[in-house]
Amino acid sequence: MSSEQGSVGIVETQYRTFAEPPNHLELECGRKLGPITLAYETYGHLNSAKSNAILVIHALTGDAHAAGRHQLSDRKPGWWDNMIGPGKAFDTDKYFVICSNCIGGCKGSTGPSSINPETDAPYGLDFPMVTIGDMVHAQKLLVDSMGIDQLLCVVGGSMGGMQVLQWAKEYPDMMRLVIPIASSARLSPHAIAFDAVGRHAIMADPNWSDGNYYGRAVPSRGLGIARMIGHITYLSDASMHTKFGRHLQDKACPDYDFVTEFQVESYLNYQGDEFVKRFDANSYLYLSKAMDYFDLSQPEGDLRKALSAVRAASLVVSFSSDWLFPSYMSKEIVSALRRNNVDVSYAEIQSDYGHDAFLLEVETLGRLITNFLEYAGPRSSDER
């Protein structure tokens, strides 16, 4: 990267509410939801033509806080801070970056832990099943409310990438470029299986009580186990060898007991414990379900047909060691787009980081994105 890289500095999560009575959002499951609040953050400045806006969509357990810090004392910046900022891949000196949270979550947007206006109590399992499509419909309301007619780019990884593809399918005129990263047009049965085990862990926790645990002890044991399973799927065999090997945790000899022995166990415990402090178990159920249901090829029955309206030039990226969203799934997307004669680039980045690579392969991914935005962005790329 050429220029000096910086931080977007101190940022604040913002909220907008839509579908207020008498309006509501029609959900794909047939039920209605409203009002809907979305949490989002923005970085950089929208130009006068409103043509430099990039929508960033996060993964399963992410949030709107993608870059910068809320307070100087924050230990960590936003989840994609290494990619968003002055001189970075999403250069906030050039682009206006919006990171939107999604409905169903627990990070400031309407979800199962929100208050149900009909009962004045948290929704819990009364919250309707939301889909990736519903999340995108809500985000469209957000983008419309900013007066943006066309986004320069919609980008996201994993579940965020699914939303990117949904955006491209449903609102083909709303963006010039799309970048789905480590993603898929439909979740594999393999991944659905891991999600199911995670949900079983939550629902088997006695504290879960059919989702009515708000104000009481939360199902942290179950949610922690779900997170541990998730983390296994985000790593790779190679990255586990590098990160932990067979090393014991804080001991020279094993205790021959059912305590935490290996470093990898300790890591998973830690990830589970940290996660339950910041995430709602019901949201985990709903969001993972939304991923499971996602199949972009439906109802058309064929991915190429389903994507026939897509016009945005695309950069599809996968990672060689990602076994949760393997490269063949990205190639499936590319194949459909190519057969529709859409401009598309595909790159498989060599990485040992597994699915997590989309957050870690900053240099390679950053360079691809910088150039794609820079050179594929202008309408007449021939003139360069």
Next chain:
Amino acid sequence: MSVEMRTISSSNGDLRPEYQFIVDTVKPGSSVLDLGCGGGELMKALQKQKRARVQGIELSDVAVQSCVEKGLFVYHGDLNEGLADFNDNSVDYVILTSTIQVLQRPDLLILEAGRVGKQCVISVPNFGYWRVRLQLMFQGVMPKTSRLPYEWYDTPNIHLTTISDFTRFCRQNNLRIIDKTYLVVGEKECKRVRAFPNFFADYGIFVLRREDRASETD
């Protein structure tokens, strides 16, 4: 692997002199699929000089980055996997420059290129070139030239051919050679070879069209 030959040139940024012959072959405004496109130098020239709608397929991640850097669309993948995504006759030109010799089955890809492209432009380094022959004849060693600089054990060029072999292959597979250019390629410029090309040329560029549709696209 196909790019190893290309990256020799991709550093200097200028178009290799033999590529200009290929650019000159392509009609303005055409669609082009460059198989083993390397860093995209040829595609960029086609885009600039011929306003061609170009896309490439390339195996090397470094070269894929270079393509994206040039604003080109490229598929990071292995040519040995074929061209299943492309319909018959769907591209004006399928281009294979200095690429077929690195493939596991060059015959299959050439036939695929013939299926997908209304025309194919295929260039090959000529193993029948006299300097190559002399090295084998007098030194008894596997020939090395500026065009084929590798040792026998590390060369990506596993299916080398001669101009005569290639011409015969085309004839046997209903690929009509509608144009051909024989060259001795230098650093800065190329010399055309007219007589005994299989002996005097180190490079051949062929424009092919599948015989069964030779009449319909004229």
